Amino acid sequence: MIETRELTKRYDGFTAVDRVSLSVAEGQFAVLLGPSGSGKTTLLRMLNRMVEPTSGTVLVNGQDTAGMQAEALRRSMGYVIQSTGLFPNMTIRRNVATVPRLLGWDRRRTDKRVDEMLELVGLDAKTYGPKRPDELSGGEAQRVGVARALAADPPVLLMDEPFGAVDPITREHLQIEMKRIQRDLRKTVVFVTHDIDEAVLLADSIALLRNGQVQQSGTPEDLWRRPANDFVRDFFGENLGLRIMARHCLSDVELDALPPDDSWHTLPAIVHGATLKEALAELVGTGAERLVVTVDGTPKGTADFASLMRALSAGVQCADGVRTGRGRDA
Amino acid sequence: MTDAVRTHAKVVAASGSVLGITGAFVAHGLIFRPNRIVNADPVSLWSALGTWGWVLVALWVAAGMLALSPLSERTRGVLVTILGGAAPALIIWRCGAEAAAYAARAGDVARTSLGATVWVSLFAGYMVIFAATAWLSPGPLRAGLTYAPVLAIAALIASGSLGELAIAREYANNADSFAREFRLHLTYVAASVGIGLVAGLLLGLLAARGRSLEAGVFGVLNVLQVLPTLAFIGLMSPVLASLSDHIALFARWGVRGVGWAPVIIVLSAYAVYPIARNTHAAIVSLDPGVLDAAQGIGMGKLRRLAEIELPLAMPVIIAGLRIALVQTTAGAIVAGLVGGGGLGTFVFLGAGETATDLILLGVLPIVALALMFDRGVLALQRALGDRKAHA
Amino acid sequence: MPTESARGVGAMPSASRRTVRHWVTVAPLLAATLWMTFDVTGFSALLRTLVPDTPTVLYETRSLPRLMGDQLLLVATASALALVIGGALGGFALTRTGRPFRDIIVNVGNLAQTVPSVAVMALAIPLTGYGAEPVIVALVLYGVLPIILNVIAGIEGVPASAFDAATGVGMSPLQRLISVELPLAWPVILGGIKNMLVINVSAATLGAVVAAGGLGMPILAGFHRYNNAFILEGALPAIALALLIDRLLTPAAGRTRAA
Numbered sequence: 005m006i007e008t009r010e011l012t013k014r015y016d017g018f019t020a021v022d023r024v025s026l027s028v029a030e031g032q033f034a035v036l037l038g039p040s041g042s043g044k045t046t047l048l049r050m051l052n053r054m055v056e057p058t059s060g061t062v063l064v065n066g067q068d069t070a071g072m073q074a075e076a077l078r079r080s081m082g083y084v085i086q087s088t089g090l091f092p093n094m095t096i097r098r099n100v101a102t103v104p105r106l107l108g109w110d111r112r113r114t115d116k117r118v119d120e121m122l123e124l125v126g127l128d129a130k131t132y133g134p135k136r137p138d139e140l141s142g143g144e145a146q147r148v149g150v151a152r153a154l155a156a157d158p159p160v161l162l163m164d165e166p167f168g169a170v171d172p173i174t175r176e177h178l179q180i181e182m183k184r185i186q187r188d189l190r191k192t193v194v195f196v197t198h199d200i201d202e203a204v205l206l207a208d209s210i211a212l213l214r215n216g217q218v219q220q221s222g223t224p225e226d227l228w229r230r231p232a233n234d235f236v237r238d239f240f241g242e243n244l245g246l247r248i249m250a251r252h253c254l255s256d257v258e259l260d261a262l263p264p265d266d267s268w269h270t271l272p273a274i275v276h277g278a279t280l281k282e283a284l285a286e287l288v289g290t291g292a293e294r295l296v297v298t299v300d301g302t303p304k305g306t307a308d309f310a311s312l313m314r315a316l317s318a319g320v321q322c323a324d325g326v327r328t329g330r331g332r333d334a
Numbered sequence: 335m336t337d338a339v340r341t342h343a344k345v346v347a348a349s350g351s352v353l354g355i356t357g358a359f360v361a362h363g364l365i366f367r368p369n370r371i372v373n374a375d376p377v378s379l380w381s382a383l384g385t386w387g388w389v390l391v392a393l394w395v396a397a398g399m400l401a402l403s404p405l406s407e408r409t410r411g412v413l414v415t416i417l418g419g420a421a422p423a424l425i426i427w428r429c430g431a432e433a434a435a436y437a438a439r440a441g442d443v444a445r446t447s448l449g450a451t452v453w454v455s456l457f458a459g460y461m462v463i464f465a466a467t468a469w470l471s472p473g474p475l476r477a478g479l480t481y482a483p484v485l486a487i488a489a490l491i492a493s494g495s496l497g498e499l500a501i502a503r504e505y506a507n508n509a510d511s512f513a514r515e516f517r518l519h520l521t522y523v524a525a526s527v528g529i530g531l532v533a534g535l536l537l538g539l540l541a542a543r544g545r546s547l548e549a550g551v552f553g554v555l556n557v558l559q560v561l562p563t564l565a566f567i568g569l570m571s572p573v574l575a576s577l578s579d580h581i582a583l584f585a586r587w588g589v590r591g592v593g594w595a596p597v598i599i600v601l602s603a604y605a606v607y608p609i610a611r612n613t614h615a616a617i618v619s620l621d622p623g624v625l626d627a628a629q630g631i632g633m634g635k636l637r638r639l640a641e642i643e644l645p646l647a648m649p650v651i652i653a654g655l656r657i658a659l660v661q662t663t664a665g666a667i668v669a670g671l672v673g674g675g676g677l678g679t680f681v682f683l684g685a686g687e688t689a690t691d692l693i694l695l696g697v698l699p700i701v702a703l704a705l706m707f708d709r710g711v712l713a714l715q716r717a718l719g720d721r722k723a724h725a
Numbered sequence: 726m727p728t729e730s731a732r733g734v735g736a737m738p739s740a741s742r743r744t745v746r747h748w749v750t751v752a753p754l755l756a757a758t759l760w761m762t763f764d765v766t767g768f769s770a771l772l773r774t775l776v777p778d779t780p781t782v783l784y785e786t787r788s789l790p791r792l793m794g795d796q797l798l799l800v801a802t803a804s805a806l807a808l809v810i811g812g813a814l815g816g817f818a819l820t821r822t823g824r825p826f827r828d829i830i831v832n833v834g835n836l837a838q839t840v841p842s843v844a845v846m847a848l849a850i851p852l853t854g855y856g857a858e859p860v861i862v863a864l865v866l867y868g869v870l871p872i873i874l875n876v877i878a879g880i881e882g883v884p885a886s887a888f889d890a891a892t893g894v895g896m897s898p899l900q901r902l903i904s905v906e907l908p909l910a911w912p913v914i915l916g917g918i919k920n921m922l923v924i925n926v927s928a929a930t931l932g933a934v935v936a937a938g939g940l941g942m943p944i945l946a947g948f949h950r951y952n953n954a955f956i957l958e959g960a961l962p963a964i965a966l967a968l969l970i971d972r973l974l975t976p977a978a979g980r981t982r983a984a
């Protein structure tokens with residue numbers, strides 16, 4: 005879908021992005037991660053030619069973007085930034101309608117699409133449509149930013165620290181919804197962040213940058229199990245394992261059958277939508293060896309530490325989409 | 335509004351009414367002259383207005399006392415605003431009547447001029463109204479009460495009951511040329527501000543494109559802004575004269591070293607600055623995130639300018655336009671000095687003959703126009719939702 | 726050594742580099758003003774070149790040094806008066822007694838821009854007669870406005886933190902005014918003074934209309950007698966003077982701001 009070859013950007017002899025070759029498959033959620041100044045934004049902006057590369061190429065569906073008209077290229081990619089960049093002089097409806105208008109859609113189609121998009125990001129079109137951006141909370145504004153980026157149904161979404169400026173709780177909501185939207189709509193997303201938790205939670209693949217160079221790219225599990233160098237290991241720190249466990253759900257675990265006797269009644273119960281991290285916490289917290297996993301209140305089987313670890317290496321994550329619940333079963 | 339502002343208003347309103355009372359007794363209210371040339375000693379409004387003098391003083395005293403009274407804010411605001419407007423309106427009305435009476439006694443060549451204390455009383459009324467409206471919330475009531483005295487005076491003028499005042503006599507003597515010069519004055523303002531607006535927008539946008547362009551544009555505009563008006567016109571005059579000597583087209587258009595051409599060039603040059611400066615300041619202070627998003631979403635340069643940058647910069651640009659309009663309306667007076675006509679004609683004619691009323695015939699419309707432009711554009715700013723626009 | 730001196734310039738504190746740049750623009754303007762005023766032969770030669778077919782290039786009634794003298798006297802007298810009155814009124818508006826009048830003073834200050842200065846001169850004639858007096862009345866009235874507005878804006882613009890710090894270390898209100906508020910407000914007040922002087926140089930040129938002399942005199946005479954040399958004789962020194970004052974009082978590297 006998107007591929008960069010030896011992509012480089014220099015500013016007066018200073019190299020902001022250095023020979024980056026990456027590829028992002030269709031429908032993949034790719035995260036560009038790295039410390040401040042490592043070149044993430046510059047790299048992202050070269051993808052839609054907001055920044056012209058010094059050398060190297062960007063291919064979209066195998067086509068060199070250098071030959072395309074920049075505006076047309078940008079209209080085919082959604083773009084979301086931290087400060088939301090909502091146009092303060094336009095209503096929310098009109099903001100969301102921007103790209104469809106640019107593409108010359110007719111009124112009816114645009115209106116319908118705007119309603120759908122606001123719905124998609126969880127905002128009521130009637131209430132929010134006529135508002136102005138300065139009447140929204142940070143989280144709402146960010147949702148509108150996502151709706152605007154998705155309005156013309158671009159196959160690709162570029163996002164630069166979109167949730168960097170909202171409070172932690174709202175941020176987590178937005179992250180979970182973003183992941184859901186990306187899966188439902190099968191969008192290819194390139195997402196810049198310097199927040200490790202966010203990266204590990206969202207990414208199908210991570211490219212870790214430093215001084216403009218890719219240190220390592222791969223799935224979070226790859227980066228955890230086989231860090232390419234000390235920088236990668238140190239950057240993620242010792243909590244990476246736990247963070248990775250938060251990516252996986254009990255629904256991915258191959259459960260052991262319930263023992264025929266009633267002994268499992270004394271075991272702590274947990275919903276199958278809980279993450280492995282939550283399951284682990286439960287094991288450690290209760291001192292039990294096994295947990296009973298329930299689906300809709302019905303016990304389905306049991307899991308112990310070893311089965312959790314097996315699920316991790318299988319590398320599937322929350323197959324049915326979203327983390328449906330958390331913590332102990334009621 | 336803070337409590338302090340509300341108490342401050344009491345002091346200002348009371349001071350205004352004290353000024354009004356004082357004004358009524360100072361001997362410069364009305365000047366009765368047997369004819370246009372002869373000088374005569376002015377008399378105070380108190381002695382000129384007879385019984386109405388009592389009413390006048392009563393109005394001022396009431397305004398001051400009510401302002402300090404413990405009445406509810408709204409009642410106080412309404413009453414004091416009405417009184418603050420009633421006193422000046424009364425003065426103008428009665429002066430017109432006294433002028434008519436004097437003309438009936440002393441014949442057609444007699445002249446009745448308004449003295450300095452009439453203008454001081456108008457200012458006193460302005461002070462009272464300015465202060466008292468602080469107690470009223472914005473809305474039609476406040477606007478109505480504020481502008482009622484203006485309308486009342488306008489109605490007096492229209493009804494002809496001020497027709498025997500010297501300034502009205504000057505108008506009657508010059509009615510034809512007045513209409514012509516008034517239109518010419520407006521034409522100068524419209525043309526110069528129009529040119530200034532277009533050039534100012536373009537230069538402001540140009541200056542916003544980079545530091546060195548900014549330095550270049552404002553380097554030139556600053557110099558133009560500083561040039562003394564008469565010297566600037568003087569500088570253009572030989573240039574334009576020789577242009578029309580050498581280029582037939584210019585001569586055909588009527589470009590000369592004097593007249594409209596140097597006036598419009600100079601006024602436009604002055605008008606560019608506030609518009610360019612505000613355009614530039616507004617554009618460079620736009621939220622970079624918004625511009626980035628507009629670009630990232632695939633808007634072209636022109637579209638960004640038309641749909642995002644200019645609309646967002648508009649309140650500040652309009653504030654610049656307001657300055658340019660007021661400044662040009664006042665500045666166009668010099669046209670009368672260099673053969674360009676306009677309302678300045680009467681001012682300079684009057685200055686030559688020491689004919690104050692003829693001077694006023696030129697000055698009052700200029701001030702009225704400038705105030706109208708100022709209030710008009712301010713209303714426009716507010717209508718466009720610029721809550722920061724200030725009077 | 727070239728490298729040494731190059732580094733010397735580079736390391737020069739930017740303040741003094743600015744001073745140099747400042748005087749590089751001011752000195753030629755000063756020289757030009759003086760030259761036009763005093764070098765009769767040189768300046769009339771210039772006028773003759775600019776306006777070739779004119780019999781008389783210099784205005785006979787009054788010499789340039791005297792015209793410039795009129796002009797400077799008008800501007801200096803009026804500006805000094807305006808500075809005192811405007812400073813007092815601006816200061817008054819910031820005291821506890823004057824506080825209520827602050828808004829109306831600012832408002833009147835802004836509305837007064839609608840009255841052309843030359844109209845004030847003309848209207849003052851019945852009170853003052855012709856000559857310098859009506860001009861001084863008008864210039865004082867006009868000069869007072871930028872001073873008042875800038876004194877108020879300057880003092881009000883002093884950051885609350887500086888004000889609090891000064892109060893906190895135990896300064897009396899007067900000490901605070903002198904050692905904290907005025908120095909911090911000074912650039913804004915200086916801007917007002919510059920504005921006033923520039924306005925006054927321009928308005929004083931119009932003083933010729935009410936027989937106050939000054940550089941407007943040959944300009945008006947030139948317009949009446951179709952003599953472009955007379956016009957330039959007044960216009961060029963007036964422009965040089967205005968630019969000189971403006972540049973002299975403009976701190977180098979000023980940024981533009983919205984009105």
Ligand SMILES: Nc1ncnc2c1ncn2[C@@H]1O[C@H](COP(=O)(O)OP(=O)(O)OP(=O)(O)O)[C@@H](O)[C@H]1O
Nearest residue numbers: 015019020038039040041042043044045046047198
């Ligand atoms: N227009 C530019 N001119 C010069 N240098 C630039 C420019 N844009 C970026 N840089 C430099 O390139 C480097 C990478 O910048 P970039 O914005 O891509 O970093 P980033 O990884 O997004 O950082 P952050 O997490 O702080 O946003 C930085 O050192 C920055 O100073």
Ligand SMILES: [Mg+2]
Nearest residue numbers: 044045046164
């Ligand atoms: Mg960045």
